[in-house]
Amino acid sequence: MKIPFNRPLVLGDEQKLISEVFANDQFAGKGKFSAQCQQFLEDEFRYKKALLTTSCTSALELASLLLDIAPGDEVIVPSYAFITTANAFASKGAKVVFADSRAGHPSIDENEIEQLITPKTKAIIALHYGGVACEMDSIMQIAKRHSIAVIEDNAQGIGSTYKDKFLGGIGDIGALSFHESKNVHCGEGGAISINNDALLERVETLWDMGTNRADFKKGKVNSYGWVDVGSSFYPSELNAAFLSAQLPTLHEVNKKRNTLWNGYYDALKSFAEKGKFELPKIPSFAKHNGHIFYLMLRTKEQRNNLIQFLSEQGISSAFHFQSLHRSPYFASKYKGAELVNADKFSDRLLRLPLYHALNETEQEYVIDAVGRFFAAH
Numbered sequence: 001m002k003i004p005f006n007r008p009l010v011l012g013d014e015q016k017l018i019s020e021v022f023a024n025d026q027f028a029g030k031g032k033f034s035a036q037c038q039q040f041l042e043d044e045f046r047y048k049k050a051l052l053t054t055s056c057t058s059a060l061e062l063a064s065l066l067l068d069i070a071p072g073d074e075v076i077v078p079s080y081a082f083i084t085t086a087n088a089f090a091s092k093g094a095k096v097v098f099a100d101s102r103a104g105h106p107s108i109d110e111n112e113i114e115q116l117i118t119p120k121t122k123a124i125i126a127l128h129y130g131g132v133a134c135e136m137d138s139i140m141q142i143a144k145r146h147s148i149a150v151i152e153d154n155a156q157g158i159g160s161t162y163k164d165k166f167l168g169g170i171g172d173i174g175a176l177s178f179h180e181s182k183n184v185h186c187g188e189g190g191a192i193s194i195n196n197d198a199l200l201e202r203v204e205t206l207w208d209m210g211t212n213r214a215d216f217k218k219g220k221v222n223s224y225g226w227v228d229v230g231s232s233f234y235p236s237e238l239n240a241a242f243l244s245a246q247l248p249t250l251h252e253v254n255k256k257r258n259t260l261w262n263g264y265y266d267a268l269k270s271f272a273e274k275g276k277f278e279l280p281k282i283p284s285f286a287k288h289n290g291h292i293f294y295l296m297l298r299t300k301e302q303r304n305n306l307i308q309f310l311s312e313q314g315i316s317s318a319f320h321f322q323s324l325h326r327s328p329y330f331a332s333k334y335k336g337a338e339l340v341n342a343d344k345f346s347d348r349l350l351r352l353p354l355y356h357a358l359n360e361t362e363q364e365y366v367i368d369a370v371g372r373f374f375a376a377h
């Protein structure tokens with residue numbers, strides 16, 4: 001049996017809606033399908049505003065522009081993160097200050113944040129790893145105390161919650177990804193969510209090339225022009241149409257992924273109880289969307305051996321982020337403390353295949369292969 005690490009979601013209506021783009025005769029962005037997706041995100045997750053972007057990376061770059069991030073500013077980012085989670089701010093000249101993960105979960109350790117804050121700190125990035133929420137109440141309180149912004153890197157967390165709030169709707173700004181590796185997607189795509197009233201007006205200008213076209217469309221001004229910095233952040237209607245087909249299926253998709261996630265958890269519990277490896281620990285404040293299932297192995301070598309063993313059985317598994325403070329770009333610049341948890345997740349975490357099309361037989365085959373490896377190790 002061959003089991004890929006991921007199969008991008010396709011549910012059937014994508015082609016039909018893309019053909020409607022041909023009928024509508026608008027292929028560029030900001031059309032009917034884009035508006036539909038944005039409305040869905042605002043209604044479903046109670047975001048004050050949602051705007052589609054070409055990726056989560058570009059949503060983070062838009063966030064960086066919106067907060068006027070510039071040389072001299074500092075931004076607190078978990079070291080266990082995607083490269084552009086840091087690069088969206090580093091590329092604007094900000095100093096990235098890396099924070100450690102929680103001991104029991106890859107997301108940022110809220111207790112490590114305050115000691116990293118200086119008068120230059122502009123923002124804290126809360127990345128919800130595997131769609132499992134960070135401790136947002138603590139993070140929001142710290143940010144409020146120091147008058148700094150919170151940006152949620154919610155690339156993985158669509159539909160997940162922290163207490164009774166949807167992720168991406170808690171911080172000042174959130175960033176979603178619709179890359180094909182995410183629960184719902186459009187190939188490449190993303191969205192920015194805005195929850196802070198003070199940022200609402202300007203975001204649309206920056207998103208729309210630095211123009212006041214939104215005011216023009218509302219009839220507030222009789223022509224539009226260059227009024228601020230900005231860029232062209234929006235995707236084409238082809239992408240938005242594809243996404244329009246997928247968004248309404250989100251709950252069904254997340255439910256299926258959670259079933260698979262629980263299937264792995266229950267089947268592998270007995271190995272964890274014997275101390276063979278650790279299973280993910282989900283904090284009680286978090287309800288997640290089944291985005292990632294991972295094991296924590298005892299050593300890096302054992303993790304790599306298991307990847308190799310599974311690969312020989314036709315199963316693709318993968319490790320994940322590599323601590324950014326140890327990256328070739330940053331290692332020589334890094335002057336902070338050791339980040340033992342970030343390094344632990346870099347070295348010992350292994351993700352198993354998990355996607356909507358994975359069937360029970362395939363999942364059992366993966367579970368069985370993991371079992372055979374640990375019978376011998």
Ligand SMILES: *Cc1c(COP(=O)(O)O)cnc(C)c1O
Binds near residue numbers: 127
């Ligand atoms: C996938 C991912 C991104 C990047 O998303 P793109 O849409 O590919 O730019 C950023 N952050 C995290 C945590 C991700 O998982």
